[in-house]
Amino acid sequence: MTVLSDILKFFQNRNFVFLSPHEKTNSIHEYNQLYENTIYDFIENDAIRKQAYRKVIFNKVKDKIAVEIGTGKSLFLPKICVEAGVQKIYTTEENEKSFAQSKKLLKELKLEKKIKIYQGLSLDVEIEERCDILVHEIVGAIGSWEGMVLAVNDAKRRFLKSDAQFIPYQCITKIAPVSPLKLSPEKQIVNLFLNLILKNVINRGNDWNFSKPGTYVTYNFPVHNLIAEPQEFENIVFAEDLVMIDEKNLEFFIQKPSLFDGFIFYINLWVDPETVIDSLGQKTNWRVIYIKLFEKPLKLKAGDLIKVKIERDVSTAQPKYEIDATVCQNESARVYKKQIII
Numbered sequence: 001m002t003v004l005s006d007i008l009k010f011f012q013n014r015n016f017v018f019l020s021p022h023e024k025t026n027s028i029h030e031y032n033q034l035y036e037n038t039i040y041d042f043i044e045n046d047a048i049r050k051q052a053y054r055k056v057i058f059n060k061v062k063d064k065i066a067v068e069i070g071t072g073k074s075l076f077l078p079k080i081c082v083e084a085g086v087q088k089i090y091t092t093e094e095n096e097k098s099f100a101q102s103k104k105l106l107k108e109l110k111l112e113k114k115i116k117i118y119q120g121l122s123l124d125v126e127i128e129e130r131c132d133i134l135v136h137e138i139v140g141a142i143g144s145w146e147g148m149v150l151a152v153n154d155a156k157r158r159f160l161k162s163d164a165q166f167i168p169y170q171c172i173t174k175i176a177p178v179s180p181l182k183l184s185p186e187k188q189i190v191n192l193f194l195n196l197i198l199k200n201v202i203n204r205g206n207d208w209n210f211s212k213p214g215t216y217v218t219y220n221f222p223v224h225n226l227i228a229e230p231q232e233f234e235n236i237v238f239a240e241d242l243v244m245i246d247e248k249n250l251e252f253f254i255q256k257p258s259l260f261d262g263f264i265f266y267i268n269l270w271v272d273p274e275t276v277i278d279s280l281g282q283k284t285n286w287r288v289i290y291i292k293l294f295e296k297p298l299k300l301k302a303g304d305l306i307k308v309k310i311e312r313d314v315s316t317a318q319p320k321y322e323i324d325a326t327v328c329q330n331e332s333a334r335v336y337k338k339q340i341i342i
């Protein structure tokens with residue numbers, strides 16, 4: 001376990017509101033290169049995720065032929081599958097360093113007969129037989145943000161039997177309008193300090209003026225900052241047809257006087273239909289994405305309406321979401337536009 005991952009966990013467990021600027025990468029390939037030991041350790045140290053995946057894997061994979069996408073540095077999910085009695089599991093990893101670590105571990109564990117690992121993006125890999133079940137955790141803070149829809153669609157076409165099962169089963173990303181985050185000066189200093197030590201590891205941001213509009217990643221985002229009921233931004237049921245380009249319109253009704261500052265995005269990951277992980281309500285490794293729209297928040301009254309138009313394109317290696325927010329107050333309406341790219 002790396003010290004940095006322990007530091008992050010320490011602050012997360014103490015309800016510290018962590019805030020960090022998000023800096024976009026050019027594609028999922030570039031994003032996959034950012035994975036390194038601190039991030040993997042923080043992910044593997046997520047007890048909620050581990051417990052949920054273990055439970056579902058133990059219920060589903062016995063005697064099955066499975067395929068995983070994105071195994072990381074330590075064969076985390078394939079090892080659980082082997083414990084649970086999988087007949088064989090194929091896996092892929094794009095990140096060369098992580099692939100090498102997993103390959104070495106596979107040898108040490110003498111599991112070559114049970115687990116076969118390929119290096120490369122799953123889209124470029126061929127495996128030698130059709131599988132009964134897909135297991136993966138390439139789920140982004142916005143579900144499809146890390147190329148999950150593209151990869152799962154491709155796996156359906158080339159790796160899976162027609163009646164294959166999916167772990168996870170469903171991923172819903174929710175969006176909600178929020179009031180501004182108020183961080184005390186002490187908390188801002190701790191955040192600056194954390195951002196400094198994590199600068200080259202967890203994220204690449206270095207513009208730490210937290211009052212500036214922009215896209216931020218957060219842990220422990222306060223639920224009381226939500227100013228309307230969250231709604232579905234995207235809803236992906238893996239066994240169903242996965243839509244890659246779409247648009248939708250949402251309306252958020254404001255029920256009491258509120259300050260409107262932007263939106264958050266978080267996931268409900270259904271590992272099976274009974275087992276959900278909630279990245280807003282639970283302390284998991286998934287970050288809550290916070291889009292701050294205004295330097296000074298808008299004052300809204302009861303009866304005001306925020307209309308949101310979402311255009312989503314996850315058909316390429318650079319997922320894109322265009323979000324237009326229209327704030328309707330009395331007779332007036334103003335449009336605010338924001339595009340987020342991985």
Ligand SMILES: C[S@@+](CC[C@H](N)C(=O)[O-])C[C@H]1O[C@@H](n2cnc3c(N)ncnc32)[C@H](O)[C@@H]1O
Pocket residue numbers: 032033035043044069070071072073076077092093094095098120121122123136137138139146147151
């Ligand atoms: C969130 S980590 C999960 C690692 C591990 N499976 C676990 O559950 O702890 C995602 C990993 O998948 C890899 N990855 C993402 N998309 C991939 C794809 N389409 N093909 C191969 N590797 C991918 C990334 O490089 C990263 O190592």
